[in-house]
Amino acid sequence: MIAAIARLGALVIAGLEDMGRLALFAGRVGVAVVMPPPRVRAFLDEVYKLGVLSLVIIGVSGFAVGMVLGLQGYNTLVRFGATNSLGAVVGLSLIRELGPVLTALLATGRAGSATAAEIGTMVATEQLDGLRMMAVDPVHLVVMPRAVAMVVVMPLLTALFIVLGLAGGWVVGVPLMGVDAGAYMASLESAVDFRDDVLGCGLKAVVFGVLVGLIATFRGYTSEPTSAGVSTATTTTVVVASVSILICDYFITALWGV
C-alpha cells in the first residue's frame, strides 16, 4: 500500500521535473532566438521540411474535412430549411476549432515526429557532442531553427487548411446539394468576424506551433542515445503534443471565447 503511494509520488515528481526541464529548455530556446548569428539558412531549410513538405497532407485533409462538414451540415440544416446557412456552419467550425486543431495534430504527426526523430538520432550518433566540441551551441544551431520554423509555419498551414476546407464545403454544398452559391458565401462572410474568429484562430495556431515546436525538439534533445531512445522520443512527442494541443484548445476557447 505504502509502496503504491510512493510509486504514485515518484510519478508525480518525475512529471513535475519533466515540466521544469521543458520550461528551462524553452528559456534556452528563447534566449537562442535573440542571440547572434541568426541562422537563416537552417531556418529556411526547416520551413521547407516542416511547411512545404506538409502542404499535401494539410491540403488533402482540409479539403476532405470541409467536404464532410458540408455534407453533415447540409443534412442537419435541411431539416430546418436553413441550408442557406451552410457557409456559416462550415466556416465557423473550420475557423474556430477544426482548422487550428486538426492542422496542429497533422503537423505533429507529420513534422513534429520527424523533428524529434532527427534530433534524437543526432543525440544517438553524438553529432550534438561534436558540435559542443567545436564550441557551437546545439540548441542554437539545431533546436532553435526548428522550433521557430514550427511557430512560423503553423499559422500558414492553418490558413491553407481552412481555405481548402471552405472550398471543400463549397464543392459539396453548391454543385452537389444545390445550395445557392451566393447564399453560401454571404452566410460565410456575415457569420465570420475578424476579431472574434480569425484572430482567435491565429492565436490558437501560434500557441499550437510553440507547443509542437518545443515538445518535439525537447523530446529529441533529451532522448536516450539509443535506437530505443529515439523511438520513445518520437512516440512521446506525438502523444504529449497531441494531448497538450487538445487541452490548450479548451483553455484558449474558455478564456478568450474563440
Add this chain to the structure above:
Amino acid sequence: MGQSSGRDLAVGCFVLLGLAAIAYLSVTIGGLGSNGPTGLRLVAHFDEIGGLKPRAAVVISGVKVGQVESITLGEDYRARVVLNVDPSLALPVDSTASIMTAGVLGDRYVSLQLGGETEILKDGDAIDFTESAVVLERVLGKIVHNVGGGDDGDSSSGNGKQDESSKEGGE
C-alpha cells in the same frame, strides 16, 4: 546551390500562399475593413433590444450603413445603444431607429427610417424616435390576453342569450 535555390523558391511560394490564405480569411471572409466608412456615432434608447448584439448591422432601406458599437444599460434603465454609421450620411433629426429581425428567428439588426426635418444628426446626437424589438413571447401573451378579453365581452353583452330568447319567442 541549384538545389538550395529551388528550395528557397518553394519556401517563398509556400509563405506567399500562406499569407494569401491569411489575407483572404481576414479581409474577405472576416470582413476586416469592409464595414465601410464609420465614424458618425448616434445614441438610441430602447425599452427592449430583444437579443440585439454589438456589431449587428445598421441598415437604411436594407442597405448596410454601419454597425452597433456598444449596448449598455442607461441611467433611466433603458438600453442605450451606440450606433456607428457612415459619416457622409445626412440623417434628419426626426429619423426613427427600429430593431428588426431578419427572418422569423434570424439576427436582430437596427433599421433607420429617415424623417422629414432639414436639420441633420451630428456625431454624438441621440435618436429620439425609437421602436423596440418585438419579443415573440410578449406578442403571444397579448394575443392570448386579447382572445380571453373577447370572450368576456361576448358573454357580458349576452348576444347569444338574446338570439336564443328570440328563437324561443318565434316558436
